Amino acid sequence: MRFLPAFDNALLGYHDRSRIIDDEHRGLSVAGERVVLVDGRVAATWRADTGTVAVTPLHRLSRADREAVAEQGSELSAFLSDGASRDVRVHTAPR
Numbered sequence: 001m002r003f004l005p006a007f008d009n010a011l012l013g014y015h016d017r018s019r020i021i022d023d024e025h026r027g028l029s030v031a032g033e034r035v036v037l038v039d040g041r042v043a044a045t046w047r048a049d050t051g052t053v054a055v056t057p058l059h060r061l062s063r064a065d066r067e068a069v070a071e072q073g074s075e076l077s078a079f080l081s082d083g084a085s086r087d088v089r090v091h092t093a094p095r
Contacts, residue, residue, distance in 0.1 A: 001065075001072045002037040003046055003053075011035065011042070025058055036072075038065050044090075046073070051085030053077045057093035066090055 004010060010020060011029035021029060021042040028035060028045065036044040036055060043065070044057040053073040061069065073088030 001068045003072060003076050004035050004037060006032040006034050008035075010037075022058075036069060038069070044069065046076075048077070048080050051077060051081040052087040052089060053080070055088065055090045057091065060093045061090075 007029075011017060014020075017026060017029060020037070020040065021035075025042060028042065033045045034047065035042045036046055038044070038061065043059065043061060044055050046053055046055045048054075053076050055069055055073055057066075057069075070088050070090050073090065074086045077088055078084075078086050
């Protein structure tokens with residue numbers, strides 16, 4: 001589980017990005033979206049707003065993956081807010 005910042009080299013550093021992101025979501029890498037990697041592939045986007053990390057999956061995540069995303073999101077929220085918050089919201093994936 002990795003939360004990547006906007007314009008991270010993992011997404012932009014390769015001509016063939018199919019190893020890390022599906023073709024239908026390739027635009028996220030150049031649009032400046034922050035993404036979440038699950039098993040080395042882009043699986044969600046994330047935003048931080050006043051101590052809350054909001055995660056929007058691009059597809060349905062397994063229960064274990066949702067829990068891992070929530071745990072890492074909580075750690076990121078604490079880091080971004082100097083420990084003042086551990087609020088994370090994992091939204092429902094589109095159908």
